[in-house]
Amino acid sequence: MDSTLKFMLLLIFQIPAILVSIIIFIYFALDSTVRSKPKNHIWLVLLILNFLALVSDLPMSMSYYYQGKIWVKNDGYCVWWNWYESSLNTLGLCLMAWASIERHFFIFHSQTIMRVRWKMWMAHYIPILLCFAWILIWNFVFIVVPPICDNIWYFDQLMCGAPCYYTVDNGIYIMIEFIVNIVCPLGVITFANILLITRVIYQKIIHHQAVNWRRHRKMTFQLWLISSVYLAFWLPNTLAAIIRLTIMPTFFIDQYDTLIFIIYFIPLLLPIVCLNTYPELLKKINKTIRRRIARNRIGISTVRNVH
Template identity: 35%
Template sequence: MATISVQRHMLIFHGHFLRISWMRIVLHNLPLLLCLIYPMMFYFFAIILYPCDGTQWDYTSNLCGFADCYLLFNKILGTFDWSFNNGLPMVVNALANIALIVRVVRQKRRFQHALTWRQHRRMTVQLLAISSLYIIAWAPSLIVGLVQILGYPTFLAQIQTDFFLDLIYIVCLFLPWVYLSLLPELIRWIKELFRHGQGRNLVGPTRTIQLETRL
């Protein structure tokens, strides 16, 4: 989401770059591919290959075998994970969306176009809604996690385990509904799809043909 938020600037203000094949690959395709490959490589090392004593595999805990022992025993790797892999994308996502709103408004004023709130309300609400959802879901867990890693391992530990780590999943639950509520064209398309998919019973007069057989 952070990568897409940054690329949105290019799509709106520098869309001509994407017409060049190699620039489209470098600026659009490769960053998205990196978002898929990098997390798998990092967490394969940090969770599967990282040496632990085996006590982290506690399947009776609320987290069902919380195996991220590097968060407890490696401050450098744990701080890097929580700040760079999780915290930085959240900040980039929020700042990129806010910056996009500011750039659109400034460009309208620079070219002396009439600026009306109604024209930009939909884009503003959509971007702020997405950013707010990520901040609400991730900020409590990231802040508490960094405090624990940097020297206070028991800081809000129970609340972090029981509530904040589960709060992250509201992004997966509510993000589709946020998009759905902000895209009226998609809602109309879904309604039309279901309307066409329903069978229609036609009611009308019928004619009975009587055949007379003569011997």
């Protein structure tokens, strides 16, 4: 795919993604009920990370695609870019994996776990903090201050190329990272979603609780919709990498850059997908749009009557 086309695609999606993110943040800020619900915390954290990617990480890649070279040619910038983008990508994946597990607690154990303070900390807040700690520390050690090699950066490549630990000791460290930070979270997301749908349907059949069914269905649909964004754009690259590492070293090697590029669509599409999981917010937006249209029509009619 041509670099100019990549730049245009990112720019086209970036602007509405930023606007939708701001609308959702305003919604959370003004509605204390929505903001205080623990089930919404993980989405808010993901959206904040996503917003950082939109306004501070994505522009670095867009600059590269537009100019065909690195904007700031120094090692510090390359270290920052690698650490920042790698952290945002894998942290989002880790948090999404935990959100998939946590949703089981909210649906099936809301009375026994989520209502007890210390259990709430153990099952809600601490896992989020552990995701941050693990990802940020791992990337700091292996990208910022690598103890096993010296980084060499290339100013004509995206993200200045790869950190040196990718090739040290036959790539054992990148293999560990690939399995722990990418394959495992994707596996958890997939399995947890399938299990959740199965459990919700089973509970519906066994207990016939209409009220809980509607609530459970809404929470399950929200998780499935948001996690689908991560699965749709991470799985192609991950499956291709697994095949290359195991049976066919040249598999999809010519499409490698494209598979990496499509991961940028996660922050571009996530705000729009999240917006569709909050029907109350959509109703408010629709009402606001209708009122403005009605006012414009009244204004136009008034002007015509005057003339």
